[in-house]
Amino acid sequence: MKTIQWSSNGKVRLIDQTRLPEAEIYLELDDYRQVAAAIKEMQVRGAPAIGVAAAYGVALGVLKLDTSHKNELVERLQEIGREIVATRPTAVNLSWAVERMLRVAKRQDTVPQIKEALLAEAQRMEAEDEEVNRRLGRYGASLIEDGSTILTHCNAGALATVAYGTALGIIRAAWEEGKRFQVYAAETRPRLQGMRLTAWELVREGIPVTIIADTMVGHFLRRGHIRCAIVGADRIAANGDVANKIGTYNIAVLAKENDIPFYVAAPTSTVDLDTPHGDLIPIEERPHQEVTHIGGLRIAPEGAKVANPAFDVTPHRYVTAIVTEGGIIRAPYQEGLRQVVGAALPFRGGG
Numbered sequence: 001m002k003t004i005q006w007s008s009n010g011k012v013r014l015i016d017q018t019r020l021p022e023a024e025i026y027l028e029l030d031d032y033r034q035v036a037a038a039i040k041e042m043q044v045r046g047a048p049a050i051g052v053a054a055a056y057g058v059a060l061g062v063l064k065l066d067t068s069h070k071n072e073l074v075e076r077l078q079e080i081g082r083e084i085v086a087t088r089p090t091a092v093n094l095s096w097a098v099e100r101m102l103r104v105a106k107r108q109d110t111v112p113q114i115k116e117a118l119l120a121e122a123q124r125m126e127a128e129d130e131e132v133n134r135r136l137g138r139y140g141a142s143l144i145e146d147g148s149t150i151l152t153h154c155n156a157g158a159l160a161t162v163a164y165g166t167a168l169g170i171i172r173a174a175w176e177e178g179k180r181f182q183v184y185a186a187e188t189r190p191r192l193q194g195m196r197l198t199a200w201e202l203v204r205e206g207i208p209v210t211i212i213a214d215t216m217v218g219h220f221l222r223r224g225h226i227r228c229a230i231v232g233a234d235r236i237a238a239n240g241d242v243a244n245k246i247g248t249y250n251i252a253v254l255a256k257e258n259d260i261p262f263y264v265a266a267p268t269s270t271v272d273l274d275t276p277h278g279d280l281i282p283i284e285e286r287p288h289q290e291v292t293h294i295g296g297l298r299i300a301p302e303g304a305k306v307a308n309p310a311f312d313v314t315p316h317r318y319v320t321a322i323v324t325e326g327g328i329i330r331a332p333y334q335e336g337l338r339q340v341v342g343a344a345l346p347f348r349g350g351g
């Protein structure tokens with residue numbers, strides 16, 4: 001299964017994640033505004049997946065432009081890019097993808113060349129994503145103990161990427177190596193990505209999974225049979241602070257308190273060396289109905305205020321290691337992150 005791909009009829013095809021696990025429905029989008037809306041509504045979600053969606057959004061938007069002037073096209077590309085980036089502010093993969101597309105456009109001479117090169121670049125990003133996750137997964141598999149129990153949060157699986165996943169990529173790779181273990185998936189209120197999506201993926205894969213409510217995390221970490229926690233990331237600051245799904249910080253602190261390793265899995269496209277530390281990462285505030293309603297039904301009393309930050313920041317001192325496609329990085333993170341990003345640049349559209 002591919003979460004997102006270019007289809008032969010010139011459309012972006014993606015699985016509608018708001019419908020899982022009840023229904024497996026694919027959307028076909030041929031307008032960049034539809035792509036932006038799908039990102040905002042979380043029909044496509046997860047940092048690497050929305051990065052690739054953004055690239056296709058830019059390509060779709062530019063392919064439809066009716067101009068023969070390069071400068072006009074590049075200006076319009078930037079506007080389309082800004083619209084897409086504004087949909088979800090926390091994951092840096094959106095601006096990473098848009099900037100990469102812009103660099104490609106600027107390198108071409110003519111409008112037809114730009115259009116061709118942008119589509120090719122988005123397709124390259126789609127293909128790269130799976131390769132990168134498989135490499136990351138192989139590095140991370142060494143951290144998994146045979147016979148252990150692993151805790152994960154949200155969904156950093158195939159659904160959050162093009163294929164294979166990051167945190168779940170490590171879990172898949174370890175399973176493919178023949179290790180046997182079980183996974184605890186925290187349900188991840190309010191959007192329930194852990195219960196709806198991670199559990200769905202693992203059941204399909206035949207990997208034993210137990211769903212727990214987020215409030216049970218401390219209990220299970222203290223009882224001692226969880227051997228490590230692995231999560232994804234939406235943005236990693238230059239010092240190793242990690243923005244990820246709300247509730248990640250709770251897990252990291254409780255893991256440290258109980259001497260349990262806390263691992264973060266992320267491609268280098270999620271590392272933001274321009275943001276010095278985690279407090280500077282913008283945190284998306286999502287609609288309050290996500291908290292007050294379940295399945296369209298209001299469960300909260302009228303009159304109460306509601307907060308709904310979609311992400312939190314885990315300071316790097318709680319992170320045992322960061323697993324990237326360039327290898328496993330441990331503290332101090334600054335230098336290690338700089339090295340893996342530098343090494344990845346020529347392969348991932350840098351310069």
Ligand code: MRU
Pocket residue numbers: 045046047048091153154155156157160161165166167193231232233234244245246310
């Ligand atoms: O709001 P979401 O579902 O897009 O949040 C996703 C996460 O927090 C993931 O852990 C992160 O994007 C990494 S996905 C490989």
